[in-house]
Amino acid sequence: MSHHIVEVRDLHYAYPDGTVALRGVSFRVLHGGAVAVVGPNGAGKSTMLMHLNGFLMPVRGEVLVGETPLTRSTAAAIRRTVGMVFQDPDDQLFMPTVFEDVAFGPVQSGLPPEEVERRALAALERVGMAGLRDRPPYRLSAGEKRAVTIATVLAMEPAVLVMDEPSSNLDPRGRRRLIELLRSFEHTRIIATHDLELVVELCSRVILMDGGRVAADGPALQILNDEQLMLAHGLERPHSLRHLHPH
Amino acid sequence: MRLANWNEVGRMDDYARQDTPLHRLDARVKAVTTLACIVAVMSFPRYEVSALMPFLFYPMALTGMGRIPFGFILKKIIVASPFALAIAIFNPVFDREAAFMIGPVAVSGGWLSFTSIMLRFVLTVWAALALAACTGMFRLCAGLERLGMPRIFAGQLLFLHRYLFVVAEEGIRMKRALELRSGAIVPVSLRVYGSLVGHLLLRSMGRSERIHRAMVARGFSGGMRALRETALRPADWAFLLGWSAFFVAARAWNIPALIGDLVTGAAP
Numbered sequence: 022m023s024h025h026i027v028e029v030r031d032l033h034y035a036y037p038d039g040t041v042a043l044r045g046v047s048f049r050v051l052h053g054g055a056v057a058v059v060g061p062n063g064a065g066k067s068t069m070l071m072h073l074n075g076f077l078m079p080v081r082g083e084v085l086v087g088e089t090p091l092t093r094s095t096a097a098a099i100r101r102t103v104g105m106v107f108q109d110p111d112d113q114l115f116m117p118t119v120f121e122d123v124a125f126g127p128v129q130s131g132l133p134p135e136e137v138e139r140r141a142l143a144a145l146e147r148v149g150m151a152g153l154r155d156r157p158p159y160r161l162s163a164g165e166k167r168a169v170t171i172a173t174v175l176a177m178e179p180a181v182l183v184m185d186e187p188s189s190n191l192d193p194r195g196r197r198r199l200i201e202l203l204r205s206f207e208h209t210r211i212i213a214t215h216d217l218e219l220v221v222e223l224c225s226r227v228i229l230m231d232g233g234r235v236a237a238d239g240p241a242l243q244i245l246n247d248e249q250l251m252l253a254h255g256l257e258r259p260h261s262l263r264h265l266h267p268h
Numbered sequence: 269m270r271l272a273n274w275n276e277v278g279r280m281d282d283y284a285r286q287d288t289p290l291h292r293l294d295a296r297v298k299a300v301t302t303l304a305c306i307v308a309v310m311s312f313p314r315y316e317v318s319a320l321m322p323f324l325f326y327p328m329a330l331t332g333m334g335r336i337p338f339g340f341i342l343k344k345i346i347v348a349s350p351f352a353l354a355i356a357i358f359n360p361v362f363d364r365e366a367a368f369m370i371g372p373v374a375v376s377g378g379w380l381s382f383t384s385i386m387l388r389f390v391l392t393v394w395a396a397l398a399l400a401a402c403t404g405m406f407r408l409c410a411g412l413e414r415l416g417m418p419r420i421f422a423g424q425l426l427f428l429h430r431y432l433f434v435v436a437e438e439g440i441r442m443k444r445a446l447e448l449r450s451g452a453i454v455p456v457s458l459r460v461y462g463s464l465v466g467h468l469l470l471r472s473m474g475r476s477e478r479i480h481r482a483m484v485a486r487g488f489s490g491g492m493r494a495l496r497e498t499a500l501r502p503a504d505w506a507f508l509l510g511w512s513a514f515f516v517a518a519r520a521w522n523i524p525a526l527i528g529d530l531v532t533g534a535a536p
Contacts, residue, residue, distance in 0.1 A: 076481050097487075105485050112478040115430050117281065117406040126486030157281055159433070177486060 025052035025180045025209045027073060027103070031082035034068055042068040044233040045082070050181075055203070055210040057220040057241065060230035061255030066185075066213040067108075069230065073183050073211065074103040086181070101130070104179030104208075108186045110166035114158035119150065119169050122158055126177040144176040145169075148202060164195025171202065181209040188216045217245060217259040229254060283336045284404030289503070290333040295403050295411025297504040301326075301511045302399045306392045308515045314381045315367065319522040320388065326511060327394035334402030341397050345390060352389035356382045405429040419490060427479075435472050442468060 027050045034043040042065045050056050058066050071077045072084050075096030084091040086099045107113050116122035124141040132140070145151040148168040153161065158169060167187065174182065187203070188196045200222055203210060214220065220227060220241060227244040229237040231254045237244050244250065248258045284291070290298075305326045312319060331341055363378030400408060405426055413422040442464055450460075480488075517523070 071481075074485060076484075100485055100487070105482075107478065107482055109478065111434055112475060113482040115427070115479055115483070117404060117430075118285075121406065125483075125488075129487035129489065155285070159430075173486065 026050065026085075026087055027181055027209065027211065028085040029069070029072070029082070030085070032069065032072060032079050032084065033081035034065075034072065034077060035080055036068075042233055043072075046230070046233070046235055047082075048228055048235060048238055050209060050211060052209055053207060054226060055212065055224045056226045056228060057224040058211065058213040058228045058230060059215070059217065059220065059256060060236070064230040064254075065233040066230055068233075070105070070183055070185055070211070070213055073181075074100045074105050101177060102179055103181045103183055104174035104177055106170050106174055106182065106184040106187060108189060110163070110170045111159070113170045113173060114166060117157060118155050119145070119158055119161070120154040122169065123154075123172045123176050126173060130177075140176045140178065141172075144172040147175055148172045149198075162195070163190045164192065164198060167191060167195065167199060168202070179208065181211065182206065183211045185213050186215070187212060188214060188219050217256065218261055221245060221259050221261055229256075231255070279340065280401055281404065283334065283340070283401040284407075286335055286402075288333060288335055288402075290330065290402050292503075293507055294498060294500055294504045295407040296415050297500065297508045298330075298399055298403055299408065299411050299415065301508055302330075302395050304512055304515050305395050308519045309388050309391050311519065312384070312388075314384060315377060317380060317384050317387060318524045319518070320384065320391065322518040322523045323391055323515070325514070327391065327398050330395065330398035330402055334398065336398060336401045341394060341401075344397050345393050348393055349386075349389070352386060356385035356389075359385070427476075431472075431475070431479075434475070435468070438471055439468050 028048075030047050032043050032046040033041075035041045046065070046069055058069070060066055068077065072079060072091070073086075075084075075091050075093075078091070078093065086102050089095050089099060091099055114122050116125055120141055123144050124137050127137040127140045142151065142154075145154060148171050150165060150168050150172060153165060153169070158166065161169065171182075171187075184203075188199055191199060196216075196219070200219060203212070203223055210223075212220075212224065224241045227237070227239065227241045228235055229244055229250070236254055237247075237250055242262070245259055246262055251258050305323060309320060309323050327341075330336075331338060359382045360376060360378035363381065364376045365378075366374035367377045367380050368375055403411070409422040409426040412425075413419050446460070446464060
């Protein structure tokens, strides 16, 4: 389906204080894949992600979701297609109970109560958190919070999932569950992360950003295995790959 | 990381999640009835004490029927009491005219109005706390919005409640970092505290922006909608009309005095 395609063409962005964050980013993500966006701190990853559902508008260049270019008038529709999971779950969970939080999006879009309940329950079951439906979100563990934030986004039934550092602050078990969960999705997934081992397990393609530009874009293993390239951009070759491909 | 404040906010929510006939009443009805109680209490003349007593039934009923521990409410009232004391304390100083005698002791008008202010304070704060604890902040805010409160205020109230402990936790983390580096001997200057508070403000602003973004991402367009908008049921009407009738009666007649007259056999 064409609305699963995300395309960024020559994207430029400068913050109001003059800091230039993006200097011509282009890429195209097709339906159903998991794409990692990696790069050092300050590379422009988060700024780029914020363009994907219209929190920031391009200064130059354009963002297309499906066939639709991102503008102020299409932003609301694009936000329904592109679900975004933020870095800090506390920013995303603001309702009194888990269920109400997951139902927030569907309620806001004016769906009938039965449909809201169906979607919210389905999303909670999808992430394995249906048992927590009446708990207040701020009392959950970090892993549970992360799963619930993903459910809040799933309840909107987006075609594309965008995630900023999904594995941050998780313990190994929580991280393992997250990886299994993300692996089971059929959505187009765009994941910005420093967790390169997660990329090895989950993503078929890597977009390496640095200094507001795309430094490399290609198959995950090929880029992650390129020690020179990785070091040149403040990254490391993932340890697990050393054992797979010894020199 | 758990804070006293974290637990208190959480406890209020725990009480609000119970399921009693009182909890099932419509939030609008409880809000309006509580407001009626407060308005009636505030409308009495300044020296009134005995006629206020019947109004204690209302918060008492909310607390009892809502299965909210009295100790929880009492603690909150004590915490808030310095504000009322600060207002009331000068009455006995400036108003020394004797109002009536209890045996040989003359009770001045000042002490009478002091008692009246404190009683009103306890009544209104108790009623408001019990209302919040037996309704829940979200339902209360949604109810107030349906009653015509500007949605921006309803939203503010809700988020104040939700993020109180998040901001408090950030403040405590900053204070801990400050203590770790400042040592116990050197007193921390006001300038440092200023910077600390400033940072806390900036962080809160950053957070509120991120929260807003998260809400917009899920289709937020200005109002908080409830999942199901319920209509008022007979029980709601009974609660509203029953208590309102009681407030009107208690405002019109001094019930304790009437009972006193009945008991002592004096003609009214």
